[in-house]
Amino acid sequence: xxxxxxxxxxxxxxxxxxxxxxxxxxxxxxxxxxxxxxxxxxxxxxxxxxxxxxxxxxxxxxxxxxxxxxxxxxxxxxxxxxxxxxxxxxxxxxxxxxxxxxxxxxxxxxxxxxxxxxxxxxxxxxxxxxxxxxxxxxxxxxxxxxxxxxxxxxxxxxxxxxxxxxxxxxxxxxxxxxxxxx
Numbered sequence: 222x223x224x225x226x227x228x229x230x231x232x233x234x235x236x237x238x239x240x241x242x243x244x245x246x247x248x249x250x251x252x253x254x255x256x257x258x259x260x261x262x263x264x265x266x267x268x269x270x271x272x273x274x275x276x277x278x279x280x281x282x283x284x285x286x287x288x289x290x291x292x293x294x295x296x297x298x299x300x301x302x303x304x305x306x307x308x309x310x311x312x313x314x315x316x317x318x319x320x321x322x323x324x325x326x327x328x329x330x331x332x333x334x335x336x337x338x339x340x341x342x343x344x345x346x347x348x349x350x351x352x353x354x355x356x357x358x359x360x361x362x363x364x365x366x367x368x369x370x371x372x373x374x375x376x377x378x379x380x381x382x383x384x385x386x387x388x389x390x391x392x393x394x395x396x397x398x399x400x401x402x403x
Contacts, residue, residue, distance in 0.1 A: 276381030316376025
């Protein structure tokens with residue numbers, strides 16, 4: 222009986238929070254943050270880029286970073302390339318004057334090797350993966366982990382990518398990022 226009462230109270234509190242949030246027109250980000258959870262972002266379309274050093278934003282993998290707030294972001298990106306010798310790189314475009322951004326990532330490049338990349342400044346990709354897998358294993362899983370500490374400016378965080386050479390690289394719809402504050 223005691224467990225049932227606790228469960229009922231928990232459901233009531235979550236329902237009351239959602240009703241209150243709707244009455245105040247809160248965003249999904251604010252409701253999830255209030256509940257202490259994380260928010261899942263999903264890319265909605267295939268994106269292509271063949272221009273070196275020009276980052277292409279991944280539709281759906283963006284959110285509003287609140288001022289003076291810290292975030293931990295984990296991404297699982299599905300990527301492919303038209304040429305087996307071309308790598309891919311990623312970088313976050315952040316609000317103005319972030320306090321700190323540290324990203325690291327890796328991808329399987331052959332059956333035995335992985336390639337790595339990292340970011341330490343706004344919109345600057347400092348590492349490029351080595352060649353992506355092609356052919357029968359045309360889709361590659363790129364795993365990114367980011368620690369972002371925003372400064373005093375609220376703004377949009379968006380993940381972008383670029384090829385290593387002038388060959389087309391792509392990200393696939395269904396790639397995801399999950400973020401939470403700390």
